Amino acid sequence: MSRPSLPLALAVIVVAGGLTGCASSTQRSQVQSVAVEFVTAVEDDKGADACALLTSDAEESVSGATDVPCATAVLNLEESGSQVHHVQIWGDAAQVKLGSDTVFLSRLSAGWQVRAAGCQSQPGAAYNCDVEG
Numbered sequence: 001m002s003r004p005s006l007p008l009a010l011a012v013i014v015v016a017g018g019l020t021g022c023a024s025s026t027q028r029s030q031v032q033s034v035a036v037e038f039v040t041a042v043e044d045d046k047g048a049d050a051c052a053l054l055t056s057d058a059e060e061s062v063s064g065a066t067d068v069p070c071a072t073a074v075l076n077l078e079e080s081g082s083q084v085h086h087v088q089i090w091g092d093a094a095q096v097k098l099g100s101d102t103v104f105l106s107r108l109s110a111g112w113q114v115r116a117a118g119c120q121s122q123p124g125a126a127y128n129c130d131v132e133g
Contacts, residue, residue: 027094028087034112035084035096035103042079047071055106055115057133077101077118077130102127 034053041050051059051070062073081099088095092107104116104127118130 027089030112031089031094031105032084032087032096034105034114035098036082038103038114038117039079039082039099039101042074042077043082045075047073047075050074053114054117054131055108055113055133058113058115058117058131059133061133062131074131079118104129 038050038053041047041053047069048071051062051074054062054070054074059070062070064073066073079099079101084096084098086095086097094105094107094112096103096105101117102119102121103114104119105112106115114131116127116129116132119127119132120129122128
């Protein structure tokens with residue numbers, strides 16, 4: 001069974017975002033904290049810490065088809081700054097724009113986790129992400 005592509009999933013999130021209300025300040029704080037922690041871990045060369053914040057699918061995508069472990073591969077992401085510019089939450093999905101990155105998160109049973117990172121907006125198209133899951 002194939003999974004929906006990230007562009008399709010992001011389009012659904014954007015549409016859903018226009019239809020939903022506000023998230024609680026606790027959720028916003030949690031989402032922001034995970035995104036900042038992820039970006040900071042990459043900037044500080046703490047690959048294992050960054051990988052621990054990824055969904056399992058995102059963790060698999062970091063290494064791609066190589067035998068490079070996530071903790072090494074994730075450090076290839078270009079991260080610059082962790083100042084948060086914008087947070088949006090739609091139910092169990094969230095987007096955080098911070099530094100030079102846009103990070104997408106999912107709320108799972110273990111809490112909020114990064115499902116896409118290294119994402120850049122493409123004019124007239126969905127985000128292009130270095131890590132997606």
